[in-house]
Amino acid sequence: MSAAPEAPGRASTLDVVEVKGNTMTLSMGPQHPSTHGVLQVIVEVSGEIVEKAEMEIGYLHTGIEKSAENLFWTQAGTVIERMDYLNPLGNALCYVLAVEKLLGIGAEIPERAQSIRVLVTELSRIASHCVWLGTGGIDLGAISTFFYTFDIREDILDLLEQSGGARMHPNYLRIGGVNGDLPDGFLARLDALIEKFPQRMRELRALLQNNPILRDRMIDVGIVSAQDAVAWGLTGPALRASGIGYDVRKAFPYSGYEKYAFDVPIRDDGDAYARFLVRLDEMDEAMRIVGQVRKELDAPGPIMIADPKIAQPPKETIALSMEALIHHFKIVSESFRVPPGDVYQAIESPRGELGYYLVSNGNNRPYRVRTRPPSMYNLQAMKLLAPGNLIADIVVMIGSLDPVFGEVDR
Amino acid sequence: MEMMPGQFMLGKIDDVARWAQASSVWPLTMGLACCAIEMMSVTNSTYDIARFGSEVFRASPRQADLMIVSGRVAQKMGPIIKRLYDQMADPKWVISMGACASSGGVFDNYAIVQGVDTIVPVDVYVPGCPPTPDGLLYALNLIQQQIRQGGRGGILAKA
Amino acid sequence: MPSSQVPSIAGTALDPTAVRPEIADAEIERIAPVQLRARLAELRAEGFTMLLDIGGVDYLEREPRFDVVYHLLALPDRPATVAEVGVPRRLRLLVGVPGDPASLPSICDLWPNADWAEREIYDLYGIVFEGHPDLKRIQMPSDWVGYPLRKDYPLRGPAREATPRPAFALKSNVPAGTPPGGKVAAALQKQIARARGQVAGNGEKP
Numbered sequence: 001m002s003a004a005p006e007a008p009g010r011a012s013t014l015d016v017v018e019v020k021g022n023t024m025t026l027s028m029g030p031q032h033p034s035t036h037g038v039l040q041v042i043v044e045v046s047g048e049i050v051e052k053a054e055m056e057i058g059y060l061h062t063g064i065e066k067s068a069e070n071l072f073w074t075q076a077g078t079v080i081e082r083m084d085y086l087n088p089l090g091n092a093l094c095y096v097l098a099v100e101k102l103l104g105i106g107a108e109i110p111e112r113a114q115s116i117r118v119l120v121t122e123l124s125r126i127a128s129h130c131v132w133l134g135t136g137g138i139d140l141g142a143i144s145t146f147f148y149t150f151d152i153r154e155d156i157l158d159l160l161e162q163s164g165g166a167r168m169h170p171n172y173l174r175i176g177g178v179n180g181d182l183p184d185g186f187l188a189r190l191d192a193l194i195e196k197f198p199q200r201m202r203e204l205r206a207l208l209q210n211n212p213i214l215r216d217r218m219i220d221v222g223i224v225s226a227q228d229a230v231a232w233g234l235t236g237p238a239l240r241a242s243g244i245g246y247d248v249r250k251a252f253p254y255s256g257y258e259k260y261a262f263d264v265p266i267r268d269d270g271d272a273y274a275r276f277l278v279r280l281d282e283m284d285e286a287m288r289i290v291g292q293v294r295k296e297l298d299a300p301g302p303i304m305i306a307d308p309k310i311a312q313p314p315k316e317t318i319a320l321s322m323e324a325l326i327h328h329f330k331i332v333s334e335s336f337r338v339p340p341g342d343v344y345q346a347i348e349s350p351r352g353e354l355g356y357y358l359v360s361n362g363n364n365r366p367y368r369v370r371t372r373p374p375s376m377y378n379l380q381a382m383k384l385l386a387p388g389n390l391i392a393d394i395v396v397m398i399g400s401l402d403p404v405f406g407e408v409d410r
Numbered sequence: 411m412e413m414m415p416g417q418f419m420l421g422k423i424d425d426v427a428r429w430a431q432a433s434s435v436w437p438l439t440m441g442l443a444c445c446a447i448e449m450m451s452v453t454n455s456t457y458d459i460a461r462f463g464s465e466v467f468r469a470s471p472r473q474a475d476l477m478i479v480s481g482r483v484a485q486k487m488g489p490i491i492k493r494l495y496d497q498m499a500d501p502k503w504v505i506s507m508g509a510c511a512s513s514g515g516v517f518d519n520y521a522i523v524q525g526v527d528t529i530v531p532v533d534v535y536v537p538g539c540p541p542t543p544d545g546l547l548y549a550l551n552l553i554q555q556q557i558r559q560g561g562r563g564g565i566l567a568k569a
Numbered sequence: 570m571p572s573s574q575v576p577s578i579a580g581t582a583l584d585p586t587a588v589r590p591e592i593a594d595a596e597i598e599r600i601a602p603v604q605l606r607a608r609l610a611e612l613r614a615e616g617f618t619m620l621l622d623i624g625g626v627d628y629l630e631r632e633p634r635f636d637v638v639y640h641l642l643a644l645p646d647r648p649a650t651v652a653e654v655g656v657p658r659r660l661r662l663l664v665g666v667p668g669d670p671a672s673l674p675s676i677c678d679l680w681p682n683a684d685w686a687e688r689e690i691y692d693l694y695g696i697v698f699e700g701h702p703d704l705k706r707i708q709m710p711s712d713w714v715g716y717p718l719r720k721d722y723p724l725r726g727p728a729r730e731a732t733p734r735p736a737f738a739l740k741s742n743v744p745a746g747t748p749p750g751g752k753v754a755a756a757l758q759k760q761i762a763r764a765r766g767q768v769a770g771n772g773e774k775p
Contacts, residue, residue, distance in 0.1 A: 030490055033439050033469035037446075038487060057685075059487045060443055061708035063521030063724075066717060070724050079516055085444035101592055131447065150454035157451075168444055168540055230618050230646040233682035243648025250651050268648045316764035341589030344640060344661060357624055357638060357661075370624035372640065377622075380685050406443050409484070409708060486710050520717050520726030521709075 022046045030059045034139045034395045037405035039379075041386075041394065050394060053386035055379070060409040068369040072335030073099055074175060076366055080356075081169050083371060084407040086128040089120045089160070090349045092173040095369075097254055098345035098358045099175050102338050105305060112301035113177035114256040119190075119293045120160060120172065121255075121347075122286040127156040128350040129283045133204065136276075136399040140217055145207060152200050155193050162186050176311040177304035182297065190294060197287050205280065218273035222385045222397035225270060232384060233377040236352025237282065238401055241275040243268030248348040260292045272400035279402075282350075310336055335364045344372075351375050351402055371410055375403040424560065431475070431501070432557040433463040435550065438474035440494065442481025445508040445540040449480045452543040462550055471497040476553065477530070478546070482510035483523040495530040503556070505549050506532040509539045595640070595659035602664055606674050609639070609662070613679065617641040617660055620676075623686040625694045629720040634668035635696060666696055675701040693718035 029040040038059035044052040064083055068076040080095045081088040100106045130149040137145030157167040163182050164170025172179055208214055224234065229242040239246055247264040249257045265281035267274040304311040312331050313324035330336075340362040346355040352374030359368040378401045385397050441449055452459045453467065468474040471494045483491060495504070506526050509515035512535040514524035526532065533556060536549045600608050621640040628634060639662040644654065666673055675698035676683045687698040688707040695716035698704055705711060715722055723730040 030487065031438075031440060031469075031471075031494055033467075038442060058706075058708040058710075059484055059490070060482065061484045061486065061521050062443075062482055062517050063519040063717060064517075066521075066724060067517060067519050082444060082516070085447060088444075101594065102589075104591070131450070135450070146453075147455050150451060151456065154451070154454065154456045167542065168447065226648050227646045230644055231681055233620055233622075233680070235621075244644060244646075244654065245649055245651035246644055246654050246657070247651065251654060251656055264651050266648075266650065316760060319761045320764055339589070341592060343589075343592050344594050344659070353621065355622065355640070357622070357640070359626055368626045370622075370626070370638070372622035372624075376685060377682050380682050383684075384681070485713070486708075519724050520722070520729075524729075 023051055028391075028394075030056075034398075036135060036398055036403060038409075039398070039403070039405060041382075043386075043391065043394070045391065048390045048392070050386055050389055050391060053382065053394065055382060057376075057379070057405070057408050060405045062406070062410060064410045065369050065371065068366055070365065072364055073338055073366060074331065074335045076369065077174070078169070078171050080369065080371075081171060082406060083373070083410055084349060084351065084354065084375070084404045085168065086131050086404050087124050087349050087351075088169045089124040089164075089173060090347060090354060092171070093117055093121050093255065094345055094347040094349075094354050094356050095358075096173050096175050097347070098343050098356045099338060101343045101345060102341050102358060102360050103175070103310065104339070105176065105307070105310065108305050108307070109177060109255075110302040110305065111256070112181075112297070112299075113303045115293050115296045116163070116178050116182065116303065117173060117255050118257065118260070119290060119297070120163060120178075122289045122293070123156045123159060125286045125350050126283050126290075127153045127160075129279050129286075130156075132279060132350070132399070132402045133208075136402075137208070139395050139399045140214060142208065142211075142214065145204070148200070148204055148207070152197070159186065159189055159193065162189065174304070174311070176307065177302070179304075181300075181303050187294070187297060190290075194287065194291055194294060198284075201280075201284060201287075209277070209280070214276075215273065217392075217396055218276055218400070219269075219271060221272045221389070221393050222275075222400055223269070223271045224381060224385070226268070228381075228384060229270070232381045234352065234381055235374050236348070236350070236378070237275050237278040238352065238378050238381070240264065240266045241268075241278045242270040246353075248346050248353050252346060254345075254347060260289050262286075262289050272396050275400040275402075279350075337362060337364050338366075346372070349374060351404065351407070352378060354407075371407070373407040373410065375401075375405070375407040379403040379408055428558050428560065432554040435462075435464050435476045435503070435553060435557070436474050437464055437467050437476040437478050438471055438494065438498065439467045439469050440477050440479055440491070442479070442483065442487065443510070445480035445511070448540040448543055449478055449507065449546060452546045457543040457547060459547065459550065462547070462554070464550065471495075472499060474498055475501070476503045476505065476550075478505045478507050479511040479526045479530075479532075480507040480540075482508075482515060482517055483526050483529070484521055485523065488523050488529055491526060492529050503533045503553050504530055505534045505536060505546070505553065507536045507546060507549070508541055509537060512537065515539060595661045597661045597663070599663045599665070602666060602673050605664055606676060606679070609676055609679055612641060612660065612662070616643040617658070618646045619644045620680040620682060623683060623690065625690040625696060625718070627694060627718065627720045632667070633665035635666040635671060635694060637664045637666055637673055637690065637696065638662070639664070670697075671695055672697040672699055674699050675704075677701055692716070695719065 023044045023046045025044045027040055027042055029035045030038040040056040042054045043050045064079050067079045077092050077095050081092050083091050130153040134146035134149035161167045163186055164172030224242050226243045229239050245264055245266045250264055262285045265278045267278055308327040312328050317324040318328055338360040340360050342359045344355055344357045346353050354374055355372030357370040358366055361367045386394055477495060506512045511526045514522050534549045534552045536545050538545050619642040621642050624638045626636040641660040643658040673696060675687055685707060687701055690696050691704055692706040692708050693716055
């Protein structure tokens with residue numbers, strides 16, 4: 001491979017190896033073990049030092065936003081879930097909250113549904129951080145961590161499968177509530193996880209937190225000042241590791257988060273190690289929320305609003321009631337219409353502020369679903385961080401920003 | 411059969427070679443989207459693909475036998491997959507993991523290639539969105555079966 | 570503060586922002602393209618330090634055709650606790666962009682993270698951002714023709730639009746006209762009986 005394209009805007013990004021003067025231009029990715037997905041970083045290196053890094057994204061562009069415009073409101077949640085595939089329930093939550101705002105039914109969502117939503121979203125946050133930690137460890141060569149974190153993740157995915165029906169992308173959160181109550185045995189399993197989680201976290205921290213190699217590779221790597229973090233639109237752990245305590249769950253609480261007591265970990269070193277510690281602490285805080293939600297789940301209650309125009313009637317009633325059958329038929333075959341308007345709804349995803357700007361023109365399909373992708377803005381900060389560093393540090397930095405390419409490219 | 415030191419064993423080269431190939435299928439790290447996370451899960455201690463011989467996932471296509479296309483294939487990614495497939499040494503196999511890789515899945519739109527088999531030849535398709543790790547393990551077992559039965563022309567099969 | 574230079578689309582279903590004040594998720598402002606850079610500089614001085622996102626919308630039958638939506642957040646740009654951050658102000662700035670010529674001034678010098686967002690809008694809508702340092706496609710391959718998120722661009726792309734979707738023929742091995750009986754009818758009877766409370770077992774697993 002020796003073609004030498006001259007300028008950005010080259011027709012093909014496949015042939016990028018060239019040598020000029022002291023530097024060599026190489027393509028890192030899009031297939032690479034350490035870029036956390038399909039990212040191409042075209043690096044101009046002099047030895048191991050990166051002089052310039054240009055990132056090429058779009059290798060996972062799925063046209064989800066266009067697909068959503070062609071699906072019913074009830075169906076669009078399924079494709080939207082597949083954006084940030086490490087946190088599908090979070091995507092679904094943000095979407096259904098936004099639609100509920102447009103419908104004006106935000107206040108009518110039953111409490112049990114809200115508790116279940118918080119429960120599965122926080123479990124999903126822990127599962128997502130488990131993947132980040134496992135793959136981040138592999139990037140550094142700490143391969144055993146992967147097995148520890150994915151074991152925690154298996155327990156969580158078991159719970160999500162029991163409640164939602166699938167390990168990933170369960171389409172469990174629906175407009176108006178959740179689809180189906182927690183089955184028998186779920187709470188016992190949840191209790192078992194809550195019980196053994198602190199010990200698991202202690203093991204992970206013992207493996208990693210004061211490990212001299214990890215500290216050497218992460219401390220003072222990828223420092224983002226508070227001012228830069230705001231200027232570059234960083235959100236989530238990357239922003240909080242630079243000292244700014246912005247968490248959507250605290251600033252703009254949704255789905256009952258104001259009821260729960262939890263801390264938001266903040267550090268102000270702004271380096272990869274700070275982001276690492278913030279995420280570890282977030283896993284503990286998420287489990288703290290799960291413990292509080294657990295206490296609310298003993299009492300039974302409805303899990304969908306009672307409005308049959310929006311929520312499908314229970315399956316058992318369809319055989320008995322003509323109205324139930326008709327409502328079921330209408331919702332499934334042509335969904336409901338959402339009054340015209342636009343709304344911006346944000347949640348705190350494991351990556352930062354995930355937002356949806358939804359536009360409705362009164363029809364039964366979304367007119368526009370614009371995602372505010374936290375991973376894209378977090379990843380863009382690599383333009384600030386990469387130059388002047390070793391290739392190995394680039395890998396650490398990308399890992400510490402934790403991008404998910406389903407969201408970056410949509 | 412009792413094994414004594416210094417013994418000889420007779421067999422066909424084909425059988426021995428196929429046994430060796432089937433027991434050491436090394437996948438390429440071709441994780442694209444959500445299915446990649448389930449592919450990662452298949453390497454963890456619960457599902458443990460290593461016990462089937464897929465001990466390591468190689469990042470370099472030159473060192474891998476099996477390309478697991480895990481995830482949706484975007485327009486930009488198509489040529490990359492073809493290039494990686496071409497770079498893999500024979501004999502090689504392809505698993506199309508998930509609905510998106512098999513047929514475009516839920517994304518029947520401008521951005522997604524409707525099935526990776528329009529780009530590379532596929533040996534096993536795994537349905538699911540995403541398939542559970544068990545599904546991927548079964549696909550690997552089918553590949554092993556194909557290898558043992560001499561699929562695609564023998565031990566030195568050309569793709 | 571709507572400007573008098575923006576053609577009025579108020580009250581139509583295609584101008585959703587005029588219709589739903591009760592949602593109150595952000596302060597909303599609509600301006601004309603010529604005011605964009607000045608107004609954004611003012612807003613930044615006022616405290617809207619973070620550009621959260623820039624998005625595009627194609628209102629095909631409306632004049633101006635496109636909306637480019639800037640989401641801003643008023644965050645402190647120095648370390649601050651959760652309490653100090655409080656409830657930051659949100660602003661949604663909408664700019665109507667005509668279909669032809671579809672262009673807006675770039676704001677990459679005001680906020681560095683506008684870069685990729687503007688490239689994405691160019692890639693998917695065809696709106697040119699004047700002054701952008703490197704305006705090229707970002708999601709689609711660089712030789713792609715057409716702007717996919719426009720409403721007049723077919724969902725499956727122009728190449729496949731004409732081909733029919735695969736037809737699936739469901740073959741049943743039950744001849745047509747067979748009256749219901751056997752397992753299906755039995756299951757239905759059991760479901761009805763359970764719903765009527767004649768048989769115990771809500772939460773009974775199938």
